[in-house]
Amino acid sequence: MHGLWTAYFAALGMVFGSFYNVIGLRVPNHESIIRPGSHCPKCGHSLSWNENIPVLSFLILRGRCRSCRAPISPIYPVFEALTGGLFACSFYRFGWSLEFLLAILFISLLVIITVSDLAYMLIPDKVLFPFAAAIAAVRLFHPASPWWSAWLGAVFGFCLLYLIAFFTKGAMGGGDIKLFFVIGLVLGIEKTFLAFFLACLFGALYGVGLMAAGKFKKRKPVPFGPFIAIGALTAYFFGNSLIGMYLRFSGLG
Structure with missing residues (x-):
């Protein structure tokens, strides 16, 4: 059961990591962290749910925007994966x-x-x-x-x-x-x-x-x-x- 919860927090951490990317990039510019939703910074293309899956979408899209083919910064999947790993390690070590x-x-x-x-x-x-x-x-x-x-x-x-x-x-x-x-x-x-x-x-x-x-x-x-x-x-x-x-x-x- 502990292993299942660890895996859960790994997935949850990747979701939060995606949101933390938004906070870290928008707050210094005094932008809303809610609107607009996730979008390509080059062409403004709004990301659908299947383009916004932490880490996985980056791999499926091969690191490029589906609309304009501009490269997506690797900072997104790196920090998604990192946050997921750290959340999982924390729960594995400290539990509830x-x-x-x-x-x-x-x-x-x-x-x-x-x-x-x-x-x-x-x-x-x-x-x-x-x-x-x-x-x-x-x-x-x-x-x-x-x-x-x-x-x-x-x-x-x-x-x-x-x-x-x-x-x-x-x-x-x-x-x-x-x-x-x-x-x-x-x-x-x-x-x-x-x-x-x-x-x-x-x-x-x-x-x-x-x-x-x-x-x-x-x-x-x-x-x-x-x-x-x-x-x-x-x-x-x-x-x-x-x-x-x-x-x-x-x-x-």
Whole structure:
């Protein structure tokens, strides 16, 4: 039965992932997330139900609009599949619990801000604040262990990025700073620091990859939100193991 529910949440996550793409692409432009319905951004063709099935429609249409044959951005199926996988993993690990609800909220926020940051280099407050309020409410009924770790993590995450932005004169955006407050609420103090370290590591590896491929361009800004999201999710699901591994190798464990 647990496996059936896991599969259900995988499918549900793909549906929500499709909607999160819409939110991430429309909210920064102050567009309605309801109307118009899903359509081709090139020719305006309204998608029928069978053109709007997460992941599957992209594969059937071979990544092109049925009307004008313009290419469909792979961002849509990638984030649909990613959200489905993360929802399924969360239910498989946490089952019916408040931690599962927290995981769903956290994943949803990170998927949406990743889409918007990739598209516009912007983490909109209209997305961040409602999720922050919902996550804070869950934390009140489902405290971290120890209970103060989440709130200390939130303050630590916010202050750390604020200080970096201050001393680097804006290397970190305001959205990144506020996002780390929410990350701290979810992860607690230790894993928040780990999430920041991992975000920097993944960002550095990406930069090295660009230089190796000869595609690195100086003064071209790179959105940091996606790396924050990857670092935060890695710390959320594997943080205890990574911290334990570090302590054992360093002789502190």
